[in-house]
Amino acid sequence: MVDFIDGGVTTPEGFKAIGVHSGVKYRSLDLGLVRSEVPASAFVGYTSNEVKAAPVQVMMEENSPTLTAVVVNSGNANALTGRRGIQDAITMKETVASELNIDPKQVGVMSTGLIGRFMDMQKIKYGISKAAGELSVGREADNLFAEAIMTTDTIKKECAVRVRLSDGTMVYIGAVSKGSGMIAPHMKVLHGTTLSLVTTDAKLSPKFREKWQEILDDSMNMVSVDGDQSTNDTCILLANGMAKGACADDDPLFYEALKIVMSKIARTIAVDGEGATKLIEVQVHGAATKEDARKAVRKIINSPLVKSAIFGSDPNYGRIMMALGNSGVKFNLEEVRLVIKGGEMEVPILDAGAPVFQEERSVEVVRMAMDNKEVAIILNLANGDESAVGWGCDLTYDYVRINAEYAT
Amino acid sequence: MVDFIDGGVTTPEGFKAIGVHSGVKYRSLDLGLVRSEVPASAFVGYTSNEVKAAPVQVMMEENSPTLTAVVVNSGNANALTGRRGIQDAITMKETVASELNIDPKQVGVMSTGLIGRFMDMQKIKYGISKAAGELSVGREADNLFAEAIMTTDTIKKECAVRVRLSDGTMVYIGAVSKGSGMIAPHMKVLHGTTLSLVTTDAKLSPKFREKWQEILDDSMNMVSVDGDQSTNDTCILLANGMAKGACADDDPLFYEALKIVMSKIARTIAVDGEGATKLIEVQVHGAATKEDARKAVRKIINSPLVKSAIFGSDPNYGRIMMALGNSGVKFNLEEVRLVIKGGEMEVPILDAGAPVFQEERSVEVVRMAMDNKEVAIILNLANGDESAVGWGCDLTYDYVRINAEYAT
Numbered sequence: 001m002v003d004f005i006d007g008g009v010t011t012p013e014g015f016k017a018i019g020v021h022s023g024v025k026y027r028s029l030d031l032g033l034v035r036s037e038v039p040a041s042a043f044v045g046y047t048s049n050e051v052k053a054a055p056v057q058v059m060m061e062e063n064s065p066t067l068t069a070v071v072v073n074s075g076n077a078n079a080l081t082g083r084r085g086i087q088d089a090i091t092m093k094e095t096v097a098s099e100l101n102i103d104p105k106q107v108g109v110m111s112t113g114l115i116g117r118f119m120d121m122q123k124i125k126y127g128i129s130k131a132a133g134e135l136s137v138g139r140e141a142d143n144l145f146a147e148a149i150m151t152t153d154t155i156k157k158e159c160a161v162r163v164r165l166s167d168g169t170m171v172y173i174g175a176v177s178k179g180s181g182m183i184a185p186h187m188k189v190l191h192g193t194t195l196s197l198v199t200t201d202a203k204l205s206p207k208f209r210e211k212w213q214e215i216l217d218d219s220m221n222m223v224s225v226d227g228d229q230s231t232n233d234t235c236i237l238l239a240n241g242m243a244k245g246a247c248a249d250d251d252p253l254f255y256e257a258l259k260i261v262m263s264k265i266a267r268t269i270a271v272d273g274e275g276a277t278k279l280i281e282v283q284v285h286g287a288a289t290k291e292d293a294r295k296a297v298r299k300i301i302n303s304p305l306v307k308s309a310i311f312g313s314d315p316n317y318g319r320i321m322m323a324l325g326n327s328g329v330k331f332n333l334e335e336v337r338l339v340i341k342g343g344e345m346e347v348p349i350l351d352a353g354a355p356v357f358q359e360e361r362s363v364e365v366v367r368m369a370m371d372n373k374e375v376a377i378i379l380n381l382a383n384g385d386e387s388a389v390g391w392g393c394d395l396t397y398d399y400v401r402i403n404a405e406y407a408t
Numbered sequence: 409m410v411d412f413i414d415g416g417v418t419t420p421e422g423f424k425a426i427g428v429h430s431g432v433k434y435r436s437l438d439l440g441l442v443r444s445e446v447p448a449s450a451f452v453g454y455t456s457n458e459v460k461a462a463p464v465q466v467m468m469e470e471n472s473p474t475l476t477a478v479v480v481n482s483g484n485a486n487a488l489t490g491r492r493g494i495q496d497a498i499t500m501k502e503t504v505a506s507e508l509n510i511d512p513k514q515v516g517v518m519s520t521g522l523i524g525r526f527m528d529m530q531k532i533k534y535g536i537s538k539a540a541g542e543l544s545v546g547r548e549a550d551n552l553f554a555e556a557i558m559t560t561d562t563i564k565k566e567c568a569v570r571v572r573l574s575d576g577t578m579v580y581i582g583a584v585s586k587g588s589g590m591i592a593p594h595m596k597v598l599h600g601t602t603l604s605l606v607t608t609d610a611k612l613s614p615k616f617r618e619k620w621q622e623i624l625d626d627s628m629n630m631v632s633v634d635g636d637q638s639t640n641d642t643c644i645l646l647a648n649g650m651a652k653g654a655c656a657d658d659d660p661l662f663y664e665a666l667k668i669v670m671s672k673i674a675r676t677i678a679v680d681g682e683g684a685t686k687l688i689e690v691q692v693h694g695a696a697t698k699e700d701a702r703k704a705v706r707k708i709i710n711s712p713l714v715k716s717a718i719f720g721s722d723p724n725y726g727r728i729m730m731a732l733g734n735s736g737v738k739f740n741l742e743e744v745r746l747v748i749k750g751g752e753m754e755v756p757i758l759d760a761g762a763p764v765f766q767e768e769r770s771v772e773v774v775r776m777a778m779d780n781k782e783v784a785i786i787l788n789l790a791n792g793d794e795s796a797v798g799w800g801c802d803l804t805y806d807y808v809r810i811n812a813e814y815a816t
Contacts, residue, residue, distance in 0.1 A: 051733030051741060080726050082742075082762035115726025116763040226712040227635075228727075229734045304634040304712065304803075305811055312812025318488050318523020319636070325459030326637045333459060334490070354490035355524040395712075397805050403713055404720025 002257045005172075007160025008142025009034055012172040012201035014242040016135040019148025022127025024075035024113070024120060031127035032148035033096065034197060035069040035135055039106060040240035041204045042067040043212040045220070047233035054078045054085030055109040056234060058093070062105060065206060070108035070197060070236055071096045071128060072149045074178070076119050078111040079231040088119040095125050099132035110195045110234045112151055112178060145176060149195055152180040152402055157268040163257040169245025171202040171254065175261045177235075179269040180225065194220060194269060196235040198261065202248040203241035211255060212237060219262035222294070222390035225273035226399075227302035270391035275398030279374045280310055285387045286380040292329045293381075293388035299327035300377060301392035310375055311394035315357075315366035317349050320377055335382035342372035410665045413580075415568025416550025417442055420580040420609035421650040424543040427556025430535025432483035432521070432528060439535035440556035441504065442605060443477040443543055447514060448648035449612045450475040451620040453628070455641035462486045462493030463517040464642060466501070470513060473614055478516035478605055478644055479504045479536060480557045482586070486519040486527050487639040496527040503533050507540035518603045518642045520559055520586060553584060557603055560588040560810055565676040571665040577653025579610040579662065583669045585643075587677040588633065602628060602677060604643040606669065610656040611649035619663060620645060627670035630702065630798035633681035634807070635710035678799035683806030687782045688718055693795045694788040700737045701796035707735035708785060709800035718783055719802035723765075723774035725757050728785055743790035750780035 010017050014037035022031040042064060046056050055078055071092055078085045089109050097104040111119075135141070146156045157177040164170050179194035220235055237258075239248075248254040271279045282300045287293035300306055303323040309316040320338060324331070338349040347369045349355055357363045369375070418425050422445035430439040450472060454464050463486055479500055486493045497517050505512040519527075543549070554564045565585040572578050587602035628643055645666075647656075656662040679687045690708045695701035708714055711731040717724040728746060732739070746757040755777045757763055765771045777783070 049730065049733040050735075050737075050739070051729045077726070080729050080758075080762060082760055084762065115724070115730065118762075118766055228711050228713045228730060231726075231730050231733060303636050304807070305636045308808050308811035311808065314812055316523070318485070318639075321459045321488050322457065322523065322636060322639050325457040325639060327458075329458075331458070350488075352490050354488060354492065354526075358526055395808055395811075397808050399712070400716050400719065400803055400805050400808060403716035403803075404722055 001253060002161050002163045002260050005160050005162055007174050008139065008158045009145060009174045009176050009197055009199045010137045010141050011160045011174040012199045014038060014201060014240050015199045016137055017141045017145040018131050018134045018136060019144035020127050020131045020134065022073065023123040024073060029144060029148035030073060030075045031124065031131055032072045032145040033069065033128065033131040033135060034145060035100060036238055036240045038240055038242065039066040039068045040238035041065065041206065042108065043209055043237040045216045045235040047230055049229050049231050051080065051231045053111060053232040054081055054089040055111045056232060058086060058089040059108060064105050066106065067108045067238060068102050068106035069096055069100055070110065072110045072195060073124060074149050074151050075113040076111060076117055077113045077115045077232050078119050080116040081118055084118055088121055091121060092124060092128065095128045099129055108236055112149065112195050112232050115231060149178040151178060152274055153178050153272055155272045157265055157272065159261055159264050161257050161261055163253050165245055165248055165251050165253055167246040169243050171200060171243045171245065171248065173198065173200040173257055173261050175265050177265045177269060180272050180274045194233050194235065196220065196265060198237040200239050201241065201243040202239055202254055203245060204239040205247050205249050208249045215259050215262050219259065219266040222297065222388065223266045223269050224298060224301050224390065224392045225270065267391050270393050273393030274402045275396040276393030277396055278310055278394045280392045280394065281374065281376040281389065283376065283378045283387065283389050284381065286382050286384060287386040288330065288384035290386045290388065293386045296324055296327045296329045296379065297388045297390035299323050301390050304395055307392065307395035310370055311396050313367050313370040315363045315370060317355060317366060324379065331381040331383050337380040337382065339378040340366060340369050341376040341378060342369035342374065345369040409661060410569050410571045410668050413568050413570055415580070415582050416547065416566045417553060417582045417584050417605055417607045418545045418549050419568045419582040420607045422446065422609060422648050423607045424545050425549045425553040426539050426542045426544060427552030428535050428539045428542065430481065431531040432481060437552060437556035438481060438483045439532065439539055440480045440553040441477065441536065441539035441543060442553060443508060444646055444648045446648055446650065447474040447476045448646035449473065449614065450516065451617055451645040453624045453643040455638055457637050457639050459488065459639045461519060461640040462489055462497040463519045464640060465494060466497040467516060472513050474514065475516045475646060476510050476514035477504055477508055478518065480518045480603060481532060482557050482559050483521040484519060484525055484527050485521045485523045485640050488524040489526055492526055496529055499529060500532060500536070503536045507537055516644055520557065520603050520640050523639060557586045559586060560682055561586050561680055563680045565673055565680065567669055567672050569665050569669055571661050573653055573656055573659050573661055575654040577651050579608060579651045579653065579656065581606065581608040581665055581669050583673050585673045585677060588680050588682045602641050602643065604628065604673060606645040608647045609649065609651040610647055610662055611653060612647040613655050613657050616657045623667050623670050627667065627674040630705065630796065631674045631677050632706060632709050632798065632800045633678065675799050678801050681801030682810045683804040684801030685804055686718055686802045688800045688802065689782065689784040689797065691784065691786045691795065691797050692789065694790050694792060695794040696738065696792035698794045698796065701794045704732055704735045704737045704787065705796045705798035707731050709798050712803050715800065715803035718778055719804050721775050721778040723771045723778060725763060725774060732787065739789040739791050745788040745790065747786040748774060748777050749784040749786060750777035750782065753777040
């Protein structure tokens with residue numbers, strides 16, 4: 001029903017985008033702009049970090065139900081910048097508004113990059129003016145935008161789907177995201193540094209907000225690279241209704257399509273975690289509550305010991321249970337089932353609270369399963385019916401290198 | 409008042425110790441035994457990990473108010489070993505009891521090493537028998553015991569003090585600990601893999617238990633190498649009363665002396681964190697509650713981004729505020745004070761919510777402060793009168809290396 005297509009943020013009807021070089025970064029693209037032909041219903045999730053970047057504060061304060069344009073800069077997070085930072089975020093909105101001849105309230109703003117440095121507004125203004133003149137449609141525009149919002153990212157995180165809704169309307173969803181480190185979003189609608197922008201030409205009403213939270217909770221909020229939630233995480237969904245169909249709020253097909261898009265973006269962020277060589281998927285089944293399942297997933301996916309064991313394909317599966325034991329979730333150790341899956345191999349690990357494998361030679365099977373680009377840790381707590389899935393990555397030498405010399 | 413002296417677990421009157429090679433490890437010492445001449449009041453803190461190693465389960469179940477001997481093996485954690493593991497832990501107690509001709513209830517047991525492998529009890533029994541015959545007093549015995557309980561530790565964690573109590577009695581406290589990775593103890597008395605053994609010839613009554621918890625909460629429970637709490641953490645305090653003085657339960661001098669010993673051991677564990685090149689001390693002052701102060705310390709000391717920045721002396725102080733913002737603790741960003749201290753340098757970082765340093769050249773000062781073996785992060789939340797201090801270490805290439813090939 002849901003078809004993946006080659007596309008990005010300008011694939012849905014009525015969206016233009018661009019990425020330019022403003023000069024905040026030395027050479028790479030560092031400023032992106034997206035515009036919808038008509039004001040779009042906006043659904044935004046923000047970081048729940050107590051230290052919120054200036055653009056997040058400004059957006060939350062304004063809480064505009066519709067947005068026509070979104071400007072994003074990379075290289076400087078405009079976080080921990082006090083009052084001057086707030087003024088700079090407002091100026092970014094105003095500059096876009098004046099260039100596009102729209103109300104500043106119709107402009108969303110996101111920033112990512114180094115924390116604790118003031119913005120160079122001359123460069124930003126130059127970049128906005130340049131971007132406003134170059135907005136366009138198509139794969140090149142998508143790509144320039146995707147590139148402009150990247151920091152330590154090594155791959156573009158982009159996808160698009162099309163789905164025919166219950167009323168027959170064909171709608172498109174395009175998504176782009178950046179995020180590689182400081183990743184453990186816990187975004188709350190209304191009130192994670194992943195920046196994501198999702199565009200759709202479906203029509204949505206403000207009621208869709210709750211569903212957007214549900215989808216974020218099962219997708220973006222289940223990714224963790226380092227357990228460190230950014231000051232800047234923001235995820236904006238723009239629905240401009242230009243596909244002309246009925247309101248898609250309650251259409252299960254739309255919900256499904258959006259969830260697929262967001263889960264795909266979430267996985268890609270984990271694949272591109274700073275220094276990552278492997279994707280780790282953690283599935284927890286049989287939990288008493290959904291929250292228990294999520295807590296267990298997060299604890300395991302954030303454990304440095306689990307992450308470094310997987311990096312080295314070190315079959316030290318005891319660490320998975322150690323992490324589960326620290327999650328605060330109840331389970332019966334004698335009945336817990338643990339499977340490690342890698343490539344075509346699915347290896348059961350526990351039997352009545354003790355590992356099946358005890359001998360060096362048999363442990364080799366576990367090592368072989370772990371020696372894959374995607375490793376899944378599948379737990380059944382035998383304590384209920386709830387499940388959760390989350391994504392993370394291994395802890396590698398390169399993670400340390402990247403983060404020991406980031407500001408340098 | 410409190411004098412540090414060159415000593416260890418056999419320094420207090422009436423304690424003997426030894427470390428031997430049982431064969432669980434290929435070559436190094438791997439089994440330690442301590443014995444008190446008379447039954448000693450025992451105060452024990454255990455891991456609060458839901459997955460508890462077999463020796464922890466056995467000790468908690470028995471909850472003996474006095475102990476005469478403690479056996480410790482390294483190389484195998486006897487964790488995640490099901491019913492067989494429980495039986496093996498009991499057998500360890502029984503073997504010691506029979507060798508020393510005491511009641512098995514008088515024997516404490518601790519294990520550390522690889523999780524999820526059954527014990528080789530033949531080797532363990534051989535080791536216990538050998539150790540029982542070699543128990544002795546003095547610095548060599550202390551050192552052999554300290555060595556026998558080490559895993560990835562690179563330095564011995566040992567200290568001793570003497571203090572003259574209010575009633576004139578001179579008492580001694582000796583302590584030894586192991587711990588390098590999987591360190592974030594959260595030990596509860598009654599009910600961190602740091603294994604610690606503290607001996608004293610002071611006299612204590614069961615009432616001292618609460619104070620022991622307080623001391624653990626301010627010392628061992630404030631160390632974190634990786635935020636991963638072990639399945640095996642155990643800390644045993646043995647007080648045999650052989651100094652013949654009054655009960656030291658309420659003697660502030662004894663409390664102070666024990667706290668100094670435990671804090672010193674805690675710091676040493678952080679210094680010897682797996683792969684660590686630097687000690688990080690985090691002080692949080694001006695918190696609304698003690699629990700707030702501890703939460704903030706723990707979040708900062710566990711942040712991979714803060715830890716790797718300090719490894720690289722990367723003056724990315726925004727990450728400290730990011731971590732504080734994720735701690736769930738309330739503060740007023742505009743009033744928070746942050747100082748980074750290294751060597752003789754004390755560098756104030758924030759002014760009204762934004763960093764003082766903005767220019768590359770001035771940021772150099774921060775880098776110089778961070779370029780020290782001990783770096784202190786000092787925060788004042790300006791929100792109350794409570795404080796907490798904790799210790800951790802930087803995240804390095806070696807941490808990854810050690811943990812990517814531990815089981816191998």
